[in-house]
Amino acid sequence: MTNPSLLILPGDGIGPEVMTEVVKVIDWYGAKRGLSFDVSEDLVGGAAYDKHGAPLHDDTMAKAQGVDAVLLGAVGGPKYDDLDFSVKPERGLLRLRKEMDLFANLRPAQCFDALADFSSLKRDVVAGLDIMIVRELTSGVYFGEPRGIFEEGNERIGINTQRYTESEIDRVARAAFELARKRDGKVCSMEKANVMESGILWREVVQKVRDEDYPDIELSHMYADAGAMQLTRWPKQFDVIVTDNLFGDLLSDIAAMLTGSLGMLPSASLGAPMENGRPKALYEPVHGSAPDIAGQGKANPIACILSFAMALRYSFDQGDEATRLEKAVERVLADGKRTADLLGEEGVQPVSTSEMGDAIVAALDASL
Ligand code: IPM
Ligand code: MG
Secondary structure, eight states: OOOOEEEEEEESTTHHHHHHHHHHHHHHHHHHHSOOOEEEEOOOTHHHHHHHSSSSOHHHHHHHHHSSEEEEEEOOOGGGTTSOGGGSHHHHHHHHHHHTTOOEEEEEEEOOGGGGGGSSSOHHHHTTOEEEEEEEOSSGGGTOSSOEEEEETTEEEEEOOOOOOHHHHHHHHHHHHHHHHTTTSEEEEEEOTTTOHHHHHHHHHHHHHHHHHOTTSEEEEEEHHHHHHHHHHOGGGOSEEEEOHHHHHHHHHHHHHHTTOGGGOEEEEEEEEOTTSOEEEEEEESSOOOTTTTTTTOOOOHHHHHHHHHHHHHTSOOHHHHHHHHHHHHHHHHTTOOOGGGOOSTTOOOOOHHHHHHHHHHHHHHTO
16 A cells, blocks of 8 residues: 655745644654655745746646645745736645635634633633634636736726636535534525625525535525624634635634634645545645744744644544644643744743644654
């Protein structure tokens, strides 16, 4: 039997630092659980631009298509602000999402008990929170045509297009309903059907999929602005939220802060099943490249480590091992270990990125 393959793309800013800690965890699974991976590494984002003049080399794209799962750190940084739009670091990530057709982006927001006081919301609003945002990731205004900056009369006009086909809505709705079946059986769909035709179609198709194939699921609909408000008012009313690419981008950042820090949130981007039955998959933290703290050992590696836990669960059918890793993270937080993004308690000294990684590996050892 050959080992499952993983392509690691650390990217820019804090990406490489947090990925170093994930590699410790991957190595631990090989050494202690007999779960070895064929790991290869490559460049994405600004790092790829510096070497190749493009934020994703064709060879890297081909590699990503060929592996069982891709693990990505973060892309972007001020150094690349003035680059032409077509070669900005973010384009590398968007190309991966689009060409791998990773239409279902799972962004779980769980509030670890030890961190409930770090949220900007009151403890009782967030303690025990466990919601899943399913963001459509390969269509909508991120990719719709026409797009561009054009001349019109004597001024310029910037255009982007929100566009969804029925089948694009259908498949992401199914992904959300399937997840809800393994959770509390509730889905809330968010759009702006009050002002956008694409929102009207979104609502209709989601309802139709539910009525035809998922009658056991409790489905509700909300306008995305009201949804944002409800997410901060009483987030525990939600189980699974399904929404489009742009609203999902915004709503998942809100959800992230409910958990105390953006440094805690993992994500999985899944596509259709490959020949071996595994879904096309890319795992990445929700946070960005945080150039202001890059290279200083201050970054929180937990979001990236929890992204690997999602890989264990969704790509490698190792749900128990994923839970083991999540519990190890929980244990380390309960022991009071905090990276700099999680400070605030009196007398607590921050641990470095690598100390946090080591502590999680030690907690994994202790779990045996
Ligand atoms: C995210 C990020 C990306 C997005 C950027 C880096 C292109 O904000 O994954 O949420 O807008 O999708
Ligand atoms: Mg975002």
